Amino acid sequence: MRELAQRLLARDRSAVAPALNLVDDRRPEARREALALLAALEEKIGLAGARRIGLTGAPGAGKSTLLDALVRRMRGRDETVGVIAVDPSSQRSGGALLGDRIRVRSGAGDEGVFFRSMAARDRLGGLSEATRASVLVVSAAFDVVLVETVGVGQSEGEIAELVDTLVYVAQPGAGDLLQFMKAGILELPDVFVVGKADMGPVAERTQNELAAGLGLGERAAGWVPPVVLVSARDGSGVDDLEAALAAHREAMGPRGLEARRRRGRDAGVWGTLRARYGSYGLERWGGAARLEERVAAEPDVPGAALASAIGAEIEATLEKPGEKT
Ligand SMILES: Nc1nc2c(ncn2[C@@H]2O[C@H](COP(=O)(O)OP(=O)(O)OP(=O)(O)O)[C@@H](O)[C@H]2O)c(=O)[nH]1
Ligand SMILES: [Mg+2]
Known part of the structure; x- marks a missing residue:
């Protein structure tokens, strides 16, 4: 175990798969080892480790396509990226598809990208322990961790606590402001994306509605979530999204990150x-x-x-x- 922790902390990416297998192992002696590993990682990583970014949003909103675009840019800058897709436990296919896509795009031999799909829920409906553990393990060895999860309002709180920055991907025309408010999605995300901007005016309308809604809610002072128009398909706005991610990190500062x-x-x-x-x-x-x-x-x-x-x-x-x- 200590060896695994050391290898991860030395950013040895070949230690990630065995570490994830360990934290997934239910046998008592494996659990003890896994706990020791996780405690060591938590202690050593502190505020360092990967930037942890979550992408959430309704089914089909365009999260995976956007994630894929982000991964390619990050790889282009030679940043290493770990991707964790939190699937609704009923359908592992979505995560598998995303994994295939990323593997195909970034080339099967790219050691700088790691992909893992996780079942979403433990038996009581909470975020599974293994999911939290995986984010920690991956964040030890990579520059960025991207977590994709389907969210329709209830699960964002848990995801927001798992990552440093939570991005909500809204589908153009997906609903009026009232629906966003009712679903409670205005409060937690740090950055909003209206995806599929190539769809035209309907995307801009959704952007305006969201931006108006954000002015109404109560939020921690100092950060008003930007609403960014992005088309993962033609690549427009992805720069703006990256700038928004960086700005959020900056605004949070070390104290915000620590909290x-x-x-x-x-x-x-x-x-x-x-x-x-x-x-x-x-x-x-x-x-x-x-x-x-x-x-x-x-x-x-x-x-x-x-x-x-x-x-x-x-x-x-x-x-x-x-x-x-
Ligand atoms: N026009 C347009 N379509 C897009 C864009 N991004 C994604 N799509 C399409 O939207 C559909 C869903 O995209 P995904 O990226 O799989 O969406 P998702 O949010 O990951 O979906 P789930 O993981 O199933 O919840 C696909 O048919 C995509 O081709 C975009 O920027 N423009
Ligand atoms: Mg997806």
């Missing part, structure tokens, strides 16, 4: 414990209030280490029959 990655860590601890012990287990141990306190009290402990420490306490509690906490 965001910490929220991601916290969300990972919650998600892991909830998936593993359920609300019953958590309640027996002390419930959400205790967990919230604990997570806040140990801001610098890697999430994987904190989750396993608390997990051990929960298990100890559950092993004492009849004892109420």
